[in-house]
Amino acid sequence: MQPIDKIIFGDNQFFGINHMSQEKAQQLAEQFFDIAAIFRVYQMAFDSGIRAIMLNSNDRASEICSHFVANKSKYPDLNWYPSIPYPHKYANLISEKGIIPTINEILFKDNSAFGILGMITKGGAAVLGKDAVKLMQMLVDVEMKMFKGLNVKVVFLQNIITDLLLGYGVGDIFGEYCDYIRKKYNAMPGLITQNMPYLMQKLHEWNIDKVVICSSFNKIGYLMSPDTDSYIFEARKNDPLKYQIMAMSTLASGAIPAKEAYEFINQQNIQSVVFGASSKKHIEETVSLIKIK
Amino acid sequence: MADFKIKLAIIGVGRMGITHYSIINSHPYVKITSVADTSSLILNLMKKYLNGIHTYDDYNKLLDQEVLDAIIICTPPSLHYQVAIKAAEKGIHVFSEKPFTTDNYKARELAAIFEHKKLVNQVGYVNRFNDIFRTVKNYIEKGVIGNVIRFKSEMYSRTITKTEEGKTWRDSRENGGGAVFEVASHAIDLVNFLIGKPDKVTGTSLTSIYSKNVEDAVNSTFLYKNGISGTLNVNWSDESFRKPTNKIEVFGSQGKILADQHGIKIYMKNNSSENNLREGWNTIYITDIFKPVPFYVRGNEFTAQLYHFAECIKNNTIKNNCTFRDATNTLDVIDAIFNDFELNGKF
Numbered sequence A: 001m002q003p004i005d006k007i008i009f010g011d012n013q014f015f016g017i018n019h020m021s022q023e024k025a026q027q028l029a030e031q032f033f034d035i036a037a038i039f040r041v042y043q044m045a046f047d048s049g050i051r052a053i054m055l056n057s058n059d060r061a062s063e064i065c066s067h068f069v070a071n072k073s074k075y076p077d078l079n080w081y082p083s084i085p086y087p088h089k090y091a092n093l094i095s096e097k098g099i100i101p102t103i104n105e106i107l108f109k110d111n112s113a114f115g116i117l118g119m120i121t122k123g124g125a126a127v128l129g130k131d132a133v134k135l136m137q138m139l140v141d142v143e144m145k146m147f148k149g150l151n152v153k154v155v156f157l158q159n160i161i162t163d164l165l166l167g168y169g170v171g172d173i174f175g176e177y178c179d180y181i182r183k184k185y186n187a188m189p190g191l192i193t194q195n196m197p198y199l200m201q202k203l204h205e206w207n208i209d210k211v212v213i214c215s216s217f218n219k220i221g222y223l224m225s226p227d228t229d230s231y232i233f234e235a236r237k238n239d240p241l242k243y244q245i246m247a248m249s250t251l252a253s254g255a256i257p258a259k260e261a262y263e264f265i266n267q268q269n270i271q272s273v274v275f276g277a278s279s280k281k282h283i284e285e286t287v288s289l290i291k292i293k
Numbered sequence B: 001m002a003d004f005k006i007k008l009a010i011i012g013v014g015r016m017g018i019t020h021y022s023i024i025n026s027h028p029y030v031k032i033t034s035v036a037d038t039s040s041l042i043l044n045l046m047k048k049y050l051n052g053i054h055t056y057d058d059y060n061k062l063l064d065q066e067v068l069d070a071i072i073i074c075t076p077p078s079l080h081y082q083v084a085i086k087a088a089e090k091g092i093h094v095f096s097e098k099p100f101t102t103d104n105y106k107a108r109e110l111a112a113i114f115e116h117k118k119l120v121n122q123v124g125y126v127n128r129f130n131d132i133f134r135t136v137k138n139y140i141e142k143g144v145i146g147n148v149i150r151f152k153s154e155m156y157s158r159t160i161t162k163t164e165e166g167k168t169w170r171d172s173r174e175n176g177g178g179a180v181f182e183v184a185s186h187a188i189d190l191v192n193f194l195i196g197k198p199d200k201v202t203g204t205s206l207t208s209i210y211s212k213n214v215e216d217a218v219n220s221t222f223l224y225k226n227g228i229s230g231t232l233n234v235n236w237s238d239e240s241f242r243k244p245t246n247k248i249e250v251f252g253s254q255g256k257i258l259a260d261q262h263g264i265k266i267y268m269k270n271n272s273s274e275n276n277l278r279e280g281w282n283t284i285y286i287t288d289i290f291k292p293v294p295f296y297v298r299g300n301e302f303t304a305q306l307y308h309f310a311e312c313i314k315n316n317t318i319k320n321n322c323t324f325r326d327a328t329n330t331l332d333v334i335d336a337i338f339n340d341f342e343l344n345g346k347f
């Protein structure tokens, strides 16, 4: 398994996502309304040596991707870590229309995208519905379109999907996802989860390895089920040649001061940290604090 | 007791049913044996990928043929009653999604039957399991802000943001659609949970923004015989909210509480060292008070509510936190809102 980047720059700060405060989220959304402000922050990240970006396939991400494709020569070589899908797009459509019409709309709205399959517009999803694997592959392709032309290293499945499927215990689907990402995108499969210990146990059981696992990892156990100790234990016994662990929410949405947070993180057997920040000071401070082995 | 497993079925496997399946399937004492839905697509998928699960296109057949301890009902709301009543006949514990019938008389009937038969009955008002709102309740009960005088309960989401063609159950009040049943019910239940059931509902407005047949927004005023009053303000067509958001503001004789799913701000007239609150503003974040859950899919409260249901089945001395009786009270308020609007809200 190819080693992943030790420090990866995340994207929540750009899209008005803050788990702790609505106000803070709104303020960030305003600050990054102008996309140039986003590129300025990316530049700060590159200036402090970061060469890896994690980006969720939301509406604004495609604009970010096109910019980096069009301006490749202006930037250093970058590794991309997309996470798919953008869950709210689906959640909103589903509540408006229902599940099947949503899948139809997403897969078949733009007929040209799928050539011959695009021709089965109405009822297309119903046909595919008998074959969850094919359906999954087509949805992955829709989400991955915007990352074309970028150097994609890992493709992550969002935790809402990973954990939902984990609850069902459907190992086959995980296996198929991982195979598809390797074959079609020549990238490593990644799974974001808020149940890291349980997911790891299941992956062992299903004989699925060479996967990157991304999960919240912080001292206070925020967004970590069942608890911090289980995470520490699971990470400690992990073989990084089989699974690489990437920590997110290291500051627990700001509840833990950076220094204290990374003192804890640096002691864990993990391979990577993804963090988000929107000022030069915070970016540089974080980069200097991360000292994982 | 160790190898006793609660045998459970899920009726209606749409958005909510899909989530509940995943969560309760992780419970060590629960075994999901079967599902019912009218969509052949979902049934085919489940049959194909979930080993040994029995699938039914008619919940009646499921209830007749399966040996069950419990069901989770996630059909459109207008079907909740008939599924629940049949389950009661068979002595099956029921978790029903809200609003659990669209008629408060039928709701009362169900509550009485389940109480009489001593069957566990719970409704999916998930805010009652949110760590923030539980903390707010605890503060109010302990009198941290003194006597409650006024309050606001608000809820916003971007559920319907385009002209609605009127094709789904969400666009029909008879079927349990509309912003009052679907969204405001949560905000009303939160009032019942935190403050108590209002004695009078007045000043209701129901506004359609995108929907053809139902309201998208509701305002109303709640009055209490003891002098408390409060307002309800709900809009399910508000795009400025990324996720459904409940907000609550409670003004009391000794201070004020502002809360949403993310955190609590409390203004205190005086110091309260026993509650760790100082005079003036205090902030409590979800990170300060959350209780971890064994398995997370979509918010701690969703796991907490279903695990509570399982706990109540295993141990019949535990008092359920969101019973059919509680949800009947919420439906009474909903009924009063519709009546008030019919009588006073139109020109």
Ligand SMILES: NC(=O)c1ccc[n+]([C@@H]2O[C@H](COP(=O)([O-])OP(=O)(O)OC[C@H]3O[C@@H](n4cnc5c(N)ncnc54)[C@H](O)[C@@H]3O)[C@@H](O)[C@H]2O)c1
Binding pocket: A098, A099, B011, B012, B013, B014, B015, B016, B017, B036, B037, B038, B039, B042, B057, B058, B059, B074, B075, B076, B077, B079, B097, B098, B099, B100, B124, B125, B126, B182
């Ligand atoms: N607590 C919450 O936060 C929350 C959120 C969303 C929905 N809900 C509630 O959950 C319930 C379902 O909502 P949803 O969004 O999942 O709706 P949905 O339309 O996605 O799902 C309803 C499912 O019921 C099935 N169904 C319809 N008729 C049936 C029948 N006769 N027998 C069996 N299955 C049948 C449909 O095929 C569909 O799969 C509603 O009561 C809603 O209010 C609660």
